Amino acid sequence: LNIAGTQVVVAAIPLRECINIPGIKDGTLFQKNVRQSLGLNNAVNKGIKNTIYSDKHRDFFFFHNGITAICNKLELQDQKLKLNGLSVVNGCQSLNTIISCSERIKTLDDTFVLFRFYEIPQRERADRISINTNSQSAVKPRDLRSNDKRVLNLKKLFEQKYPSGYFITKRGEQAPADKDKNYVLDLSDLGKYLIAWHSKRPNVSYSEAKIFDKYFEQLFKREYKPENAQALNFWMKELLKSWTDENPLGMNETLLAMKAYAPYHHLYAISMCFAISNNESDRVPNPGRCLEKAQQNGMVDEIINISGRSVNMALEAAANEVQPQGKIFSPHNWIKAKTCLAGINFAIHNYFSMLPMLPGGQELSKRLKEILALGNEDFEYRWEAD
Structure with missing residues (x-):
């Protein structure tokens, strides 16, 4: 898709593919996010984990708001998406929770999460997207200032x-x-x-x-x-x-x-x-x-x-x-x-x-x-x- 002059790809990604995304464990994937992982004691993250382990795991796609990621450049060819300078700006909590449930997720073939990929090379625009998309877990004023x-x-x-x-x-x-x-x-x-x-x-x-x-x-x-x-x-x-x-x-x-x-x-x-x-x-x-x-x-x-x-x-x-x-x-x-x-x-x-x-x-x-x-x-x- 091309929306407002911006290349956009919306996809349903299997959870078992998410655990292979580089940069989750060391936090480098979330450098443009307003906060890092808040741990499994966070109420929203507990809910994500409970869904993954329940018999409703197939509905994860519908229960979850999705993940927003930006990159400097994206190319979609033959159903393969190539991304340069990838950073998740909304979904840090979700991906860290998914990683923590990796043993369970490896057994799931039919559980997906919504991903939105935006080609946004402009720093200021990327920061605005990061701030405005963070609403799934309560965002504090301090979080919104972290990338100031x-x-x-x-x-x-x-x-x-x-x-x-x-x-x-x-x-x-x-x-x-x-x-x-x-x-x-x-x-x-x-x-x-x-x-x-x-x-x-x-x-x-x-x-x-x-x-x-x-x-x-x-x-x-x-x-x-x-x-x-x-x-x-x-x-x-x-x-x-x-x-x-x-x-x-x-x-x-x-x-x-x-x-x-x-x-x-x-x-x-x-x-x-x-x-x-x-x-x-x-x-x-x-x-x-x-x-x-x-x-x-x-x-x-x-x-x-x-x-x-x-x-x-x-x-x-x-x-x-x-x-x-x-x-x-x-x-x-x-x-x-x-x-x-x-x-x-x-x-x-x-x-x-x-x-x-x-x-x-x-x-x-x-x-x-x-x-x-x-x-x-x-x-x-x-x-x-x-």
Whole structure:
């Protein structure tokens, strides 16, 4: 077929032929898909598997939405289809599930799946097709951003800067086993770090949907240095060592129980330690420079301790405030509200003010001031995300 100037082939392909398609197991067939395999626990994938193993397997063709694949060039001669630059843009979940059922499928002669092949050499058009055809498994905003040119550029820069590292862009994607886990960074996590640090909104970090929908253009509109991305990655990995059952910082158990939300406030507090110490509370410090200064002086753990305890003090202070009549303090509501940030900032201010008065505090206060000192060029205004 020729539709809108595009060569199209629609075919019923036996499932047993699908398991021979190269690039499924290593994921190379799905480079233009918005996500990788989500595993057999996904509800849709369970349904596909159940159909294959049931006595209704012959109806697979009718039950399934089909698979969409694009290529740079296709030729159909004598009932043989030759494809160049093949990529599946909708059907990653299905093909991976089919592969997982290969022993069963080898016994099926009369089970087919619908394939649509499009000759689409244009990159932008291919991306639009990938986004618009992905509806069989629920597609999240993060999935739709995985092939964004800014995201792919950041992945390229990050992996060039850190050859032993890996930047994960797609849900379900795994870093190769030979990569250094300390330099593995997930796009979803980076979005949460950016909004906590650069937008000063850790209370929004819990919402992946908002980050990759409402705030994506604000967070990813500029070229971001891989050194800063890795600095945020490092800070987060290090501070999470405090969010364990051992509770080394002696945090309130209620705070510790909010591990899905509160560590982003801890990351925010690290940035505010530098900002407040430099009298730059309204601006945002460069995360790479912050890490550089902390590492050079062996103060990473100390800064993590100060910032973590400040978040804890802010929560306990809020819990002890008199509540409006009939209301009960809710830690979960507090951690998700923008008003909690003022409490964290006050706790940091209070720590720095009180430190010189404590035994041995003058020396530590002086050292901290020197270590936390940054130049004016190391600060910028926060990225709007309101």
